[in-house]
Amino acid sequence: MPKVGASFQQRNERDENGVNGAVQGVELTDVTVRRGGQVALAAVSLALGERRIGLVGRNGSGKSTLARLVKGLLKPDAGCVRVHGLDPAARSREAVACVGFLFQNSDHQILCPTVVEEIAFGLVEFGTPRREAEDRARALLADHAVADWAARPVAALSEGQRRLVCLLAVLVMGPRLLVLDEPYAGLDIPTRLRLARFIAGLPQQVMLIGHAAEDFAGFDRILWLEAGRVERDGPPETVLPAFLAAMHRLAGLGDLRDADGTAEATPWVA
Amino acid sequence: MGRLTPLAAPARRLPAGVKLLLLAAASVGLFRLGDPLALAAAVAAVLALAALAGAWSAVAGLRPLALVIVLSFAMHAALGDWLLGLVVCLRIVTLVILAGIVSAVTPLSEMLTAFERALAPLRRLGVPTRAVAVALAMTLRFAPLLAERWRTLGEAWRTRSPRRPHWRLLIPFVIGALDDADRAAEALAARGGFLEK
Numbered sequence: 001m002p003k004v005g006a007s008f009q010q011r012n013e014r015d016e017n018g019v020n021g022a023v024q025g026v027e028l029t030d031v032t033v034r035r036g037g038q039v040a041l042a043a044v045s046l047a048l049g050e051r052r053i054g055l056v057g058r059n060g061s062g063k064s065t066l067a068r069l070v071k072g073l074l075k076p077d078a079g080c081v082r083v084h085g086l087d088p089a090a091r092s093r094e095a096v097a098c099v100g101f102l103f104q105n106s107d108h109q110i111l112c113p114t115v116v117e118e119i120a121f122g123l124v125e126f127g128t129p130r131r132e133a134e135d136r137a138r139a140l141l142a143d144h145a146v147a148d149w150a151a152r153p154v155a156a157l158s159e160g161q162r163r164l165v166c167l168l169a170v171l172v173m174g175p176r177l178l179v180l181d182e183p184y185a186g187l188d189i190p191t192r193l194r195l196a197r198f199i200a201g202l203p204q205q206v207m208l209i210g211h212a213a214e215d216f217a218g219f220d221r222i223l224w225l226e227a228g229r230v231e232r233d234g235p236p237e238t239v240l241p242a243f244l245a246a247m248h249r250l251a252g253l254g255d256l257r258d259a260d261g262t263a264e265a266t267p268w269v270a
Numbered sequence: 271m272g273r274l275t276p277l278a279a280p281a282r283r284l285p286a287g288v289k290l291l292l293l294a295a296a297s298v299g300l301f302r303l304g305d306p307l308a309l310a311a312a313v314a315a316v317l318a319l320a321a322l323a324g325a326w327s328a329v330a331g332l333r334p335l336a337l338v339i340v341l342s343f344a345m346h347a348a349l350g351d352w353l354l355g356l357v358v359c360l361r362i363v364t365l366v367i368l369a370g371i372v373s374a375v376t377p378l379s380e381m382l383t384a385f386e387r388a389l390a391p392l393r394r395l396g397v398p399t400r401a402v403a404v405a406l407a408m409t410l411r412f413a414p415l416l417a418e419r420w421r422t423l424g425e426a427w428r429t430r431s432p433r434r435p436h437w438r439l440l441i442p443f444v445i446g447a448l449d450d451a452d453r454a455a456e457a458l459a460a461r462g463g464f465l466e467k
Contacts, residue, residue, distance in 0.1 A: 073456055096462040108453040109460075113410040114378050122461040124400075130383060151377055155414050173461065 024084065025049035025205060026070055031079035033065050040065040042228040050220035054236065055209045056243050057225035063209045067179045070207065071101040084176060093126065100175030104182045106162035115165055116150040122173040140172055160191035180208045184215060213240050275324035281375040286384040289372045296368055300361050306353065309360035316367045328370025335366060382407060401464060419446055
């Protein structure tokens with residue numbers, strides 16, 4: 001994954017000037033989301049303008065809910081979500097194009113049988129003629145030194161290769177904000193390091209869900225979610241150590257068995 | 271894949287639409303052909319074509335159909351007309367090999383483009399052709415994925431059961447497939463699938 005397509009750079013320069021004077025970044029005002037009778041987010045208010053924002057928290061803490069809200073895959077039950085002044089759940093062309101979303105499992109994202117079609121998909125949906133869209137997809141693959149993947153069936157790619165295809169399929173649409181749901185899950189170490197370097201080089205604003213401190217090198221701000229609320233919010237050097245210490249404390253308490261060998265009552269998930 | 275065979279390059283270069291039209295014409299021709307000797311010659315011809323175009327995989331496409339072909343012949347023979355049975359079976363064999371050759375020498379994206387072009391006149395009648403094309407592409411994407419899901423469910427079964435997997439796998443399979451459908455809908459939404467234009 002050597003370099004980032006020049007088109008993204010241009011896009012970013014335009015973005016920094018702001019479009020229509022709209023608010024930059026993500027704004028949540030008193031957002032509550034209920035899922036399956038439980039509160040997934042409880043009256044959360046946030047203004048996120050930093051270039052690199054990390055989301056940490058336990059399973060079920062609300063990270064994915066927040067990410068899905070920002071992409072517009074979920075609607076808030078109460079409150080208001082705005083991304084660059086747009087309502088992501090309105091499914092307007094501008095709102096869909098504004099935010100790119102990388103699914104945690106590549107197989108949940110891929111819709112087409114071959115690589116070139118998969119990357120061209122979003123462009124075609126936005127009205128680019130198929131031939132032109134596929135030419136742009138091929139050019140993007142060539143930019144990343146993987147031109148020979150174009151005609152391959154996605155099923156023939158490795159997990160790491162599929163992750164790159166998914167990311168390119170999102171980037172080709174020129175989003176201003178990228179939401180990455182655990183992009184490093186299931187990758188081997190070299191692939192993970194290359195992907196991290198690739199993400200670090202992207203001009204877009206990035207919101208990334210992760211678990212390890214190394215996922216957030218160079219990040220500006222970390223949100224630690226706990227039971228649908230923001231537990232801590234600040235720079236990584238203060239939030240991450242507190243988060244990791246708390247997680248290790250929980251693991252210690254939640255040991256599977258007591259000293260006498262009887263099963264512990266502490267549940268796996270709070 | 272068949273790089274050294276003489277017809278491989280021209281077969282690939284021929285536009286997908288032309289290949290599909292030739293295939294359609296050949297099917298019509300085969301159904302007008304009733305002479306078993308002529309049909310046997312047709313089988314020989316498509317076998318030669320498969321060899322020349324470097325598309326031997328097309329012949330392998332017959333394997334899942336072997337039972338159907340044998341049963342179809344047996345049925346006709348039992349009903350007293352083995353000659354008709356032979357004619358029917360030779361037709362099936364010829365067509366399956368021919369279709370296999372066309373798909374072996376035509377990239378999927380070209381096939382889809384040809385398909386979309388053929389549908390284009392319907393767009394004027396208000397038929398959402400893009401939706402049809404996307405559905406076709408998604409079928410091609412999800413068919414192997416569902417087969418893989420079935421296989422992994424079988425594996426999961428065998429790791430914890432001494433007995434062979436049976437119909438009970440259908441329940442997790444269907445639930446999983448419905449889950450997949452929900453996720454595919456999300457993935458479509460995330461990239462602007464079927465936006466109102």
